[in-house]
Amino acid sequence: MSLKRSKIGMHTASHVGPNMTPMVDVVMVILIFFMLGSSFTSPVWYLTNNTPAIRGGFSNVKTTKFPPVKLIIKLDRVGRHTMATIGSYQTENLKGSLYKWLNKRRKILGKKTQLIIKPHQSVPYQDVITVYGDCVRARYHEVAFGMPVR
Amino acid sequence: MEGEHVNVTPLIDVVMCLIIFFLLVGHIAKKMSIKGIKLPSTVTGKSIGSQSNELIINLVPRHSEVQGVQRRPRIYIWGKYYSYENLASRLREYKSHHPNLKLVIRADMHTQYRYIAPVLIACAKAKIVSVHFMTRRQG
Numbered sequence: 126m127s128l129k130r131s132k133i134g135m136h137t138a139s140h141v142g143p144n145m146t147p148m149v150d151v152v153m154v155i156l157i158f159f160m161l162g163s164s165f166t167s168p169v170w171y172l173t174n175n176t177p178a179i180r181g182g183f184s185n186v187k188t189t190k191f192p193p194v195k196l197i198i199k200l201d202r203v204g205r206h207t208m209a210t211i212g213s214y215q216t217e218n219l220k221g222s223l224y225k226w227l228n229k230r231r232k233i234l235g236k237k238t239q240l241i242i243k244p245h246q247s248v249p250y251q252d253v254i255t256v257y258g259d260c261v262r263a264r265y266h267e268v269a270f271g272m273p274v275r
Numbered sequence: 276m277e278g279e280h281v282n283v284t285p286l287i288d289v290v291m292c293l294i295i296f297f298l299l300v301g302h303i304a305k306k307m308s309i310k311g312i313k314l315p316s317t318v319t320g321k322s323i324g325s326q327s328n329e330l331i332i333n334l335v336p337r338h339s340e341v342q343g344v345q346r347r348p349r350i351y352i353w354g355k356y357y358s359y360e361n362l363a364s365r366l367r368e369y370k371s372h373h374p375n376l377k378l379v380i381r382a383d384m385h386t387q388y389r390y391i392a393p394v395l396i397a398c399a400k401a402k403i404v405s406v407h408f409m410t411r412r413q414g
Contacts, residue, residue, distance in 0.1 A: 159298070
């Protein structure tokens with residue numbers, strides 16, 4: 126009889142201490158919050174620049190060889206717009222038309238053509254990047270920047 | 276069997292480590308890239324991949340009281356301010372410690388080219404081979 130009583134009394138809790146399960150839920154929520162928080166930043170891209178040096182410009186790769194063809198893209202500010210000029214070709218539409226012009230002429234000009242972007246000092250950075258992006262998109266590998274025009 | 280359940284205590288340790296990791300990464304990312312810069316958008320571009328040996332130059336725009344006149348942006352590298360005059364020497368110093376330095380220029384889309392050009396000149400003077408422009412994807 127006393128043994129049975131002691132057996133009954135042995136059904137005690139084997140786990141002592143606070144219940145950790147709700148804490149895991151809280152910690153998981155915090156973790157998800159931080160993971161989501163880091164993913165809300167907008168995706169960034171990079172335009173790489175690895176251009177040879179030219180006279181009257183600045184670049185980061187020194188070379189003694191000059192490419193056979195040099196094309197200067199002038200960017201001027203006309204009111205609130207930026208106009209791009211390459212020789213006799215002019216365009217105010219920097220979104221698409223410059224890329225089409227460059228792409229069409231890539232076979233004629235050749236891979237070794239060097240493009241020099243010469244913006245006016247007041248041209249916004251966005252327009253410079255758009256033109257540079259068009260040059261990269263049209264697969265010109267030698268693109269340099271000129272000194273700002275005053 | 277009755278009374279048996281999974282011991283979740285080690286799981287909390289792992290999760291705490293992950294939280295600390297994300298906190299640290301967020302803090303470092305905040306120091307590298309300063310707010311207040313609206314990046315230019317492009318349709319072309321690529322992700323750099325490995326971000327080791329990367330140095331970000333932030334050109335933070337300043338508010339101008341005179342309409343139509345833009346003030347020279349401030350240059351910040353790792354949260355520290357540098358003047359345009361000191362930039363080339365600083366970049367040379369960084370380059371000497373990190374020969375494979377990747378430089379990233381982070382500037383506001385409205386910044387005039389006259390303030391971007393000196394940064395490019397400083398990069399060329401410091402003989403930094405790899406220069407990238409940080410942009411955001413268009414659309």
